[in-house]
Amino acid sequence: MSKENIVSIQSQVFDGFCGNNIASFVLRRRGHIPKILNTVHYYSKYKHIGDETKHEELNKILSEFIKDNVSSLDCNNIYFLTGYINTKECVEVVLKNIITLKKEKEKKYINLNSAGVTGASTAETVAKMAATTTATTTATTTAATKEKDEKCQTKEDEYLIEDIIEVNFFWLCDPVMADYGKLYVHKDVVDVYKKYASFADIITPNQNELELLCDTKINNENDTIKGLTLLLNSGVKLVIVTSVQYNFDMDHLYLYVGFLSKKKELTYFKYKIYRYDYCVSGSGDLFSSLLLSFIIRGGGNILHIISKVLNILHCVIKNSLNSLELHIIENQDIIASDGLCGTMHKEEPVFL
Ligand code: PXL
Numbered sequence: 001m002s003k004e005n006i007v008s009i010q011s012q013v014f015d016g017f018c019g020n021n022i023a024s025f026v027l028r029r030r031g032h033i034p035k036i037l038n039t040v041h042y043y044s045k046y047k048h049i050g051d052e053t054k055h056e057e058l059n060k061i062l063s064e065f066i067k068d069n070v071s072s073l074d075c076n077n078i079y080f081l082t083g084y085i086n087t088k089e090c091v092e093v094v095l096k097n098i099i100t101l102k103k104e105k106e107k108k109y110i111n112l113n114s115a116g117v118t119g120a121s122t123a124e125t126v127a128k129m130a131a132t133t134t135a136t137t138t139a140t141t142t143a144a145t146k147e148k149d150e151k152c153q154t155k156e157d158e159y160l161i162e163d164i165i166e167v168n169f170f171w172l173c174d175p176v177m178a179d180y181g182k183l184y185v186h187k188d189v190v191d192v193y194k195k196y197a198s199f200a201d202i203i204t205p206n207q208n209e210l211e212l213l214c215d216t217k218i219n220n221e222n223d224t225i226k227g228l229t230l231l232l233n234s235g236v237k238l239v240i241v242t243s244v245q246y247n248f249d250m251d252h253l254y255l256y257v258g259f260l261s262k263k264k265e266l267t268y269f270k271y272k273i274y275r276y277d278y279c280v281s282g283s284g285d286l287f288s289s290l291l292l293s294f295i296i297r298g299g300g301n302i303l304h305i306i307s308k309v310l311n312i313l314h315c316v317i318k319n320s321l322n323s324l325e326l327h328i329i330e331n332q333d334i335i336a337s338d339g340l341c342g343t344m345h346k347e348e349p350v351f352l
Contacts, residue, residue, distance in 0.1 A: 004032060004296065005076055007065065009058075009094055010083035010176075010285065011045075012038035016325045018045040018282040019084045019176075023289040025328055029336045030293045037061060039085045039094070045281055046324075048086075048184075055089040062097035070104045080171040081292050083285055088188040095196040098171050102199065105169055154303050154347065161295055161302045163262045165201045165237045170295075173200035174288040178208040179281050198234035204288050207244045218244060221254075225268060225350060228258040232266055240306065242287055243273075251275055256350070257306055268350035269303055271310060274343070276317055282326045286335075287313055294339070303347045308339025315342040 006027060011019030020036050027034040037058065042050040069076050080098050085091045161167060175193045177185050190212050197203055197213060207218055214227040224244055231239045241256040255271040290309045298305065315334050320327040334341060 003077065005069070005078045006032055006034040006081065006292065006296075007037065007079070008034045008081045008083075008289070009037045009039060009062075009085065010081070011040045011042065011086075012036075013042050013044050014050070015044040016046075016282075017328050018285055022282055022285040022326070022328060023081060023083070025332075026286065026289040026335055027293060029332050030290075030297070031336075032293060032296075034081075035065070039090055052086055052090065055087070055093045058090055059093045059097065062094065066097055066101045066104075070101060076169065077296070078169050079292060079296060081174070081288060082171070083174045083288065084176040084185070085189070086185050088186060088192050091189050091192040095192065095199070099196065099199045102169070102171065154301055156301050156304065159259070159261060159267070159302050161238075161299050161305060164259045164302060167295065167299060170201035171199070172202040172204070172288060172292050173197065174204045174284060175209050175213060176284065177212055179206055179284070180279055181208060183212075197231065198236060200236050202238045202240070202291075203231060203236050204240045204242050204284065204291070206242050206284055210241050210244075220246065221270075221350065224254075224256055225258070225352065228256060228268065229266065232258050232260065238302065240291070242284055245275070255306065255310065255345075257302065257347075259302065268352070269347040270350050271306065271345045271347055273310065273314065273345060276321060278317055278321055280320070280324060280326060283313060283317060286316060286326060286328070290335070290339075307345050307347065310345040311339045311342050312337065314345070318342070 008020055008023045008027065010023055013019065013021055020038055024034060024036050038053060039058065040048075040050065040052045042048045069078060078101070082094060082098070085094055175197060177183060177189060177193070194213060205213060210224070210227045211218055214230050216223060216227055218224050218227065224241060228239050228241060238259045239257070243253045243255060245253055251274070253273045253275045255273060256268065257270075258266060258268045261267040287309060290312055291305065294305045294309055312334055316326055316328070316331045319331050328335065
């Protein structure tokens, strides 16, 4: 198996846990060797005192990485994980570099394919890359078609992540912009994400971020599904709205996932999660790094992957109540686990 290249582009803080302080620990504790690129160096997530990495510096490092990896015929097992980036210029540089490499890889595979180059792994990758590039444009919107009594019982070989994205090369974009109604990046960052988000393979906005990306207000499930559909129709392969809270159900949060199934149907599921009275940011960063790890290490049914990630997240939050920081180190064994712990979170189909 060729080497794993995880590139985590997020914030770094002197004190506490968010951004790369979470991702680097989680990924290493789960046995990965991530490449860490810090977009800012702040005192803490509460005090944004410190400095931002200049966009020229981000560009130097990323373009060097791209130069080193573009020529290979393989997908190189390259995984970009992007999170907190504070300025428009920095977001642009990061996203443009990722998109450049992505396009180069796709071009290479399409050229190889048309030149009739074969060989099991290359041919398979070519076919998958071409399929995942064009799939969403031909999608028809249908509800998840499972019967109600089948809910929570998706089979392991259903909804395989391998059928949704190219698992040897993907970009997981956490469009970190806002939480609890508060914007914590420059406001012109929103437009950059709006322009380039469609290139992401996986996107994980929270409720506020979905509202910003889709210029909408989310008051009910219909609004959420509309936002999800907009992103899927723009070209994103897998959309996970990590937490939605409705006024009519203050005791729970909902996670929604949408993707194009193997049958070319837009498919939606949700998870109902008990809501702790806990407003500490960082849980989105924990979610995205765990999700990346589960996808590249285990693969399989995306609904089962999300369930395991949620189980871990819920346990860590439960064990961090009354603290202003997530207890990442104290819960390292849970973080490194297979996710079959605590309350099992089960998916339910969303009927449109
Ligand atoms: O968890 C998101 C995040 C990441 N990085 C920094 C933050 C926040 C949220 O507050 O401030 C620096």
